[in-house]
Amino acid sequence: MAEAMKSLFPTMSRVRLWVQIVMLFVTVWGASVVGHYSAEKISDALPALSCAYDTQNGGYCVLVPLQHQVHHRVGTALVKAQEVTLKVLLPLAMTMLTFLAFFFVLGKAFCGWVCPLGTLQELVQRVGRRFGLPLHAVAADKLGRVRPVKWLMLLGLVLLLPLLTGMGVTAHEFGNPYCDVCPSRLATTLLTGNTEEIALKTQSPLAFAIGALGNTLFGFIAVGALAIRQPFCRICPMLALNAVFRHASLARLVKRQHDKCEKCGICTKACPMDITEIHTEHGRKAYHDDCTLCGRCAEFCPDDDVIQVKLGPFALFRSSRDYYKKRMTGEMPDGTVKPVRIVRKSPQGGA
Numbered sequence: 041m042a043e044a045m046k047s048l049f050p051t052m053s054r055v056r057l058w059v060q061i062v063m064l065f066v067t068v069w070g071a072s073v074v075g076h077y078s079a080e081k082i083s084d085a086l087p088a089l090s091c092a093y094d095t096q097n098g099g100y101c102v103l104v105p106l107q108h109q110v111h112h113r114v115g116t117a118l119v120k121a122q123e124v125t126l127k128v129l130l131p132l133a134m135t136m137l138t139f140l141a142f143f144f145v146l147g148k149a150f151c152g153w154v155c156p157l158g159t160l161q162e163l164v165q166r167v168g169r170r171f172g173l174p175l176h177a178v179a180a181d182k183l184g185r186v187r188p189v190k191w192l193m194l195l196g197l198v199l200l201l202p203l204l205t206g207m208g209v210t211a212h213e214f215g216n217p218y219c220d221v222c223p224s225r226l227a228t229t230l231l232t233g234n235t236e237e238i239a240l241k242t243q244s245p246l247a248f249a250i251g252a253l254g255n256t257l258f259g260f261i262a263v264g265a266l267a268i269r270q271p272f273c274r275i276c277p278m279l280a281l282n283a284v285f286r287h288a289s290l291a292r293l294v295k296r297q298h299d300k301c302e303k304c305g306i307c308t309k310a311c312p313m314d315i316t317e318i319h320t321e322h323g324r325k326a327y328h329d330d331c332t333l334c335g336r337c338a339e340f341c342p343d344d345d346v347i348q349v350k351l352g353p354f355a356l357f358r359s360s361r362d363y364y365k366k367r368m369t370g371e372m373p374d375g376t377v378k379p380v381r382i383v384r385k386s387p388q389g390g391a
C-alpha cells in the first residue's frame with residue numbers, strides 16, 4: 041500500500057513534465073486546443089519560443105517583434121541618425137567650429153582685415169575721395185534706424201527662411217535667400233571673370249524677382265560706396281553674427297575711462313561705420329556691435345594710449361600723438377586724401 045502511495049506522489053520532475061506537455065500543446069497547437077484568443081494571451085504573456093511560422097499556435101515568439109523592431113525601426117532610425125549626423129550635425133558643427141576658432145582669434149578683425157566685400161567697399165570709397173566726391177556720414181538718428189537691419193537679415197534671411205523652406209512651408213526659391221541677394225557673391229565672382237552669377241534666373245517668376253533684387257542691391261552698394269563708407273556692412277548679417285561673439289574673442293578694441301580723452305570726436309570722424317560710441321563711451325560700450333576692428337579710431341586718436349587694439353593681453357596698437365601727426369600728413373580722418381601736388385618740370389629743368 042505504502043509502495044502504491046509512493047508511486048502516486050508527484051515529484052517535481054513529474055509536475056514539470058506535465059507542465060511541459062501542456063505548454064507544448066499551447067505553444068504548438070494552442071489555437072486548435074484552447075482557441076486562438078486564449079492561446080495568444082497565454083503565449084504573449086510568456087517569453088516563449090512559440091514560432092510565428094506555426095499557424096496553429098496562439099501567439100508568436102518575442103524574438104519576431106524584436107527582430108522586426110531592430111530591422112525596421114532601430115536600423116532605420118540609426119541610418120536616419122547617421123544621415124542626420126553626417127549630413128546635418130557634422131557639417132554644421134564643422135562650420136560653426138571653424139567660425140568660432142577663426143572668430144576666437146580674429147574676432148571682428150574678419151570684417152576690418154579679411155572680408156573681400158569690406159575691402160572692395162573701402163577701395164570704391166577711396167576712389168570717391170580721390171575724385172573729390174562728397175562724403176556723407178550717416179547721422180546718429182538715422183544710424184539708430186539702420187542698426188537693427190543687420191539682425192533682421194541674420195534672423196530672417198540666414199536662419200528663418202531657409203528653415204521654413206526645409207520644412208516645406210515656403211517656396212524652394214527661399215532656400216538660400218541671403219546668398220541670392222549677397223553683393224559679395226556677385227562682386228567676387230565677377231572679379232574672377234564669371235558672369236553667370238549676375239545673369240538673371242528664369243526658372244520661375246520668384247527666382248527672377250529675387251535675382252533682380254540681388255542685382256539691384258549690388259548696384260546700390262557699388263554706387264553708394266562712393267558716397268557712404270561701408271554701405272553694405274551696416275546691414276550685413278555677418279556683422280551681426282560677429283557681434284554676438286565679439287567679447288569672447290582675443291582680438292578687440294579697448295578704450296578705458298581716461299582723463300587723456302579730450303572728447304574731440306576725431307575717432308568717430310575716422311570710423312568707417314560712423315560709430316559715435318567710440319567718442320562718447322568707454323569700456324564695453326565703446327566697443328560697439330558695428331565695429332569692424334579696422335583700428336582707424338586708434339590711428340587717428342591724437343592722445344597717447346587712449347584707444348588700443350588688443351590681442352589677448354597684448355596691445356597690438358596704441359593711439360599716440362606722434363603717430364597721429366604722421367598719419368594726418370597723408371589723409372584726413374574722414375578718408376579725404378590731401379590733394380597730390382603735381383609739379384611740372386619747366387623745360388629749363390626748374391620746378
Ligand code: SF4
Binds near residue numbers: 155272274276
Ligand atoms: S560687415 Fe559684412 S560685408 Fe562688411 S566687412 Fe564684415 S562681413 Fe564683410
Ligand code: SF4
Binds near residue numbers: 300304307308319342
Ligand atoms: S579721438 Fe581720442 S581723444 Fe578724441 S574723442 Fe576719440 S578717443 Fe577721445
Ligand code: SF4
Binds near residue numbers: 312314330331336
Ligand atoms: S570703432 Fe574704431 S575700430 Fe571700430 S570700426 Fe570704428 S574706427 Fe574701426
